[in-house]
Amino acid sequence: MKTLGISGLVGGVAYVTGDRFGPSSLFIPGLGGRAARGPSYVVFRDEATVYAQSGDTGTIEFQGSATSVLESIADTLSDRGGQIFVRSGEYALSQTFPAGDPGPTLLTGEGRSTSFRNGGQAFDTIELDKIEARDLSFEDLNGVPCYTGISTNVVSRISQSVPLNLRGGRILPNSEVKRLGDYIRVRTTAPGSFPAISTGAAVFNRMTADRSLRVRATVRLAPTSKSAVPFFAEPYKGDFENFLGFLWDPPNLFMITRRDGAETSTPRLLSAELMEGDHDYEIEYRQDAVRFYFDDSFLVEHTTNISPPPHEWSAAEPNGTAMSCYLKQPFFELATV
Numbered sequence: 001m002k003t004l005g006i007s008g009l010v011g012g013v014a015y016v017t018g019d020r021f022g023p024s025s026l027f028i029p030g031l032g033g034r035a036a037r038g039p040s041y042v043v044f045r046d047e048a049t050v051y052a053q054s055g056d057t058g059t060i061e062f063q064g065s066a067t068s069v070l071e072s073i074a075d076t077l078s079d080r081g082g083q084i085f086v087r088s089g090e091y092a093l094s095q096t097f098p099a100g101d102p103g104p105t106l107l108t109g110e111g112r113s114t115s116f117r118n119g120g121q122a123f124d125t126i127e128l129d130k131i132e133a134r135d136l137s138f139e140d141l142n143g144v145p146c147y148t149g150i151s152t153n154v155v156s157r158i159s160q161s162v163p164l165n166l167r168g169g170r171i172l173p174n175s176e177v178k179r180l181g182d183y184i185r186v187r188t189t190a191p192g193s194f195p196a197i198s199t200g201a202a203v204f205n206r207m208t209a210d211r212s213l214r215v216r217a218t219v220r221l222a223p224t225s226k227s228a229v230p231f232f233a234e235p236y237k238g239d240f241e242n243f244l245g246f247l248w249d250p251p252n253l254f255m256i257t258r259r260d261g262a263e264t265s266t267p268r269l270l271s272a273e274l275m276e277g278d279h280d281y282e283i284e285y286r287q288d289a290v291r292f293y294f295d296d297s298f299l300v301e302h303t304t305n306i307s308p309p310p311h312e313w314s315a316a317e318p319n320g321t322a323m324s325c326y327l328k329q330p331f332f333e334l335a336t337v
Contacts, residue, residue, distance in 0.1 A: 039108075040082030041073050045089045055083075066091035066116070074102040081105055086136065088113035093125045101130060109136030111149055118143070128179055138181070142222040142324055146181040150329075174322075183220070183326040188318040196229070196317035197327045198237050202310035211309040216282040216293075216333045219316055220326040224275040225250055227319040231281035233311035242307035244290050246281050247319070255292040257302040266292075266300045278328055285311070 041061070042053045050069045052062040062072040073084055074097070081103035088110045097116070098105070107126070109115075116125040116138040126138040128148075135149045174190040177197070186195050205213045219230040232245020241261045247254040252267040253275075282293035290306055292299045313332050316325035 038083075039085035040077060042085050042087065043069060043073070043091075044087035045091065050091065065094070067094045067097070070097050071099060074098045074100065074105065077105060078103050083108060085109075086114050089115075091116050092119055093117070094119075094121075096123050096125060096127050098127060098130055105131040107131055107133040107136065109134070111135050112137050112147060115139075115145070124178075124180070128181070133181070140180055140183075140185065144180075144183070144185075144220065144222060144324075144326060146183050148181040150182075180326075182329045184316070184331070185324055185326050186316045186318065187324045188322050190322055191320055194317055194320060196237065196314040197331070198314040199312055199332060202235070202312050204310035210286045210288065212284070212286045213309075214282065214284040214334065215313055216280055217313075217315040217331065218278050218280050218328040220278050220328065221248065221275060222324045222326070224248075224272040226321040226323040228321070228323060228325050229314075229317040229319050230279070230325070231283065231313075231315045232317075233283065233285070233313045235307060235311055237312050237314055244285070244302075244307060244311070245283065246292065246294075248275065249319070250275075253294065255300050255302065257290050257305045257307070259305040259307045262305045264302045264305045266302070268294075268299055278326075281315075285309070 039055045041055060043066075044051055044053070045066070049063055050066045051060050052069045052073055053059065054061050061076075062069045070084070070093075077084075078100075083106045086107065086109045091114075093116055114136040116136070118125050118139045118141075120143065122141045124138070124140045126133055126136075133148045137145050137147045140146055172193040172195050174188055175193045175195040176185075176187045176189070177195060178185050178187070184197055186197060188195065203213070203215075204211050215233075217231045221228050221230065227247070227249045230246045230248055232243060232247075234240070234244075235242050241258065243256060243258040245256060247256055250272055251269055253270050255266045255268070257264045280293075280295050282296070284291040284293070287306065287308065289301055289303050291301045315332065316327040318325055
């Protein structure tokens, strides 16, 4: 099994966007240290028409479809950059925004009520590699809603997460790893690659004799008709002879412990429909027993073929198939044993 290593901390910043124009302390990277006075443009919709109001003059400068209005703003801001504030509403895009390479741009919304849709087409509506985005949701190429804000639930849980950081890594053939707000998406476009999100280093509990550790990850699969490895651990990534974790091989979710090639495997029959959406995968590890949980429900305990610690923890791996796997904040979360 191949790997794409990820380690360090993924985080975010939450802030409040005001309703009125005027002096603001909002700092946009790339603007030479200038503090923006307020949004450069406010975008809103009235029935089927989308409008862009200038933050400088208060006049309506652009109107039409969401795609045409946002691209017109991007062209206008290409030299100086700025903030685009989008009011609540659902905005249908016909292509990824931005299409080109704009200046330093911050796209903000009013939380989940500001959403961008692709109408069922296979493209990411917002390109986070080109602009910054906060407090809005958008559909990716599989129609998965991605959120760029930070919920109270995540803030309270993220302190218990295993540190991760997107620091690059070796991209395997026909593979892509991309940040999408509250998800990291691992995507393969052809069979044969096995990329995954990994801690990049071994993680174990040195405070207990049995090295007990309980780790959870929230993972989504698309499509669920393809095989994937949602959450697992190995002494090092790629040591498939020593493995413990979940394997989705439709129509069964397998719980596996494997040591030096000898395997204990327990199947659980599940439907592809049930597997759609986010699911919590949890592993409680001890040297003499491994317990598996799915959406907080206990599934099985294995007491044989358990590889010794320490382990590198990984998630969201397409199992040699062409598909997308999503790892959601707070990524690898430690739970109390």
